[in-house]
Amino acid sequence: MHLVEISDLEVSFPQADGVVQAVRGASFHVDAGESLGIVGESGSGKSVTCMAALRLLRQPPARISASRLNVDGTDMLAADKRKLASLRGRVAAMVFQDPMTAFDPVFTIGYQIGETIRAHREATKAAARSEAEALLARVEIRNPSAVADSYPHQLSGGMLQRAMIAMALSCQPRVLFADEPTTALDVTVQAQILQLIKELQAELGMGLVMITHDLGVIAETVDRVVVMYGGRVMEEAPVDAIFDAPQHPYTVALMGSMPGLAPGRRLVEIPGGSPDPSNPPSGCPFHPRCTQADARCAAEMPPVVRTGPQAQAACWRLT
Ligand SMILES: Nc1ncnc2c1ncn2[C@@H]1O[C@H](COP(=O)(O)OP(=O)(O)OP(=O)(O)O)[C@@H](O)[C@H]1O
Ligand SMILES: [Mg+2]
Incomplete structure (x- = not known):
């Protein structure tokens, strides 16, 4: 059994004029002692995924469903308030993007x-x-x-x-979710904090989920990477494979044009706007910006296919 297991997670926020579909069927897992990075451009659903996994979103307004949402053996969707309170901090903790909220x-x-x-x-x-x-x-x-x-x-x-x-x-905690944990810090302190998190991870056998825009942080801190776009997981692979042989056109574009992994180097902006979460495109959410898209990409969401050991991607080109 995995320390964190998320399958088919969907999170939406009903609004007066429609429904924001923030996460549209995300699946991944994290094992004890392992570091998973989550990358993807702003609005792709990274924070909402992690907050939903720990049941930190107020329901309502949030609507959460999943075929599986387990943290350290607890079914997070079935857990009541008391159970969640006893897990928070001790089993799973989160470092938020905005420290004021903590x-x-x-x-x-x-x-x-x-x-x-x-x-x-x-x-x-x-x-x-x-x-x-x-x-x-x-x-x-x-x-x-x-x-x-x-x-x-x-x-x-x-x-x-x-x-x-x-x-x-x-x-x-058995697992730490860290949402851009070092963005407000200067580079030297960032390195110290990451070092500390890594030390504690080794010491405690802690699982780590790290959301970051920083390619240097990914390269140095995580074992595996999940790439999100439009509320979906586009690709998942060991960190070396993500850098050396990205399979999904979105990952290729995101990792593109990097002369080196200098600390603080951020993911590339891809031309075109990100999808409107209240009116997501049909088919693959990336198809309107994808240079390799065809009619099928616009019509149908591609299935997830295995692309290597511990690696998978959702793209018609790979089927
Ligand atoms: N409470 C909420 N009510 C309505 N919409 C929300 C709410 N929280 C998040 N969203 C929407 O859900 C989508 C995903 O948001 P999320 O914060 O997960 O993005 P992100 O990938 O973490 O982006 P960033 O890199 O900017 O932090 C966005 O379109 C956001 O506007
Ligand atoms: Mg975020």
């Missing part, structure tokens, strides 16, 4: 990390507080005591992002 503005950082620890483990307030400071020091915060005493709005974006990573790691 913290409650009315409590100090130290209090919030401490309470996360105390939610899952017997610890005095004082013990939890000093553990919080130790965690802050581990994410390279130089004055952990002062930061622990600060309220979220008193910290810079980069500092908050580090504090959020400390909080996410505070209960040693």
Whole structure:
């Protein structure tokens, strides 16, 4: 059994004038100790997929369905509020794209990390507080005591992002979902934080799902890559294969024109607009921008075909 198993995940948001189809049948898995990268342009459904997997989206408005949504053996769709609360932080934790959303503005950082620890483990307030400071020091915060005493709005974006990573790691989760965890940080600190996440991953045998636009981060941090477009998984392959031999025309375009893997190098913008999630194109969502599309691509979504060991893609050209 996989640590995280997602099959045929669909997430939509009904609106007054239609339905936003954010995720349209995504499937992938993550094993313990493994790092999975999720890439794809803005709006492709990366964040929504991860938030849905951890049941962090409010329902309603979100509508979630899947043939399988398992995290560490728990059926996340069947889990009730209590079960979800006991899993959060301890089994699965998430580092959010916007660090402000992770913290409650009315409590100090130290209090919030401490309470996360105390939610899952017997610890005095004082013990939890000093553990919080130790965690802050581990994410390279130089004055952990002062930061622990600060309220979220008193910290810079980069500092908050580090504090959020400390909080996410505070209960040693079995799997960490990290959504652009280092974007607000400068390159040196980014490297330190990624190093820390990798160390903890090895130490705890933690599974890692990393959403990023940064090709350097993908190359250095992940074992396998899932490429999303228009709410669908276009391709999935081991990281070397994604760079050396991308199979899907979208992946080829996304990885295109990279002279090297300098840190901070971002994925390429592809000409044309991304699909409207309230009115997605028929067939393959990439067909309107694909240089190799034909009539079949516009008519029918291609099946997922195996393209190598642990690799698959959804493209008519590969069938
Ligand atoms: N609460 C919501 N209500 C309505 N639509 C939403 C909601 N949350 C996300 N969406 C829509 O779902 C789609 C997928 O969004 P998502 O945030 O997952 O994209 P993403 O791949 O993470 O993009 P980015 O790289 O910009 O973070 C987008 O069209 C977005 O506007
Ligand atoms: Mg996102």
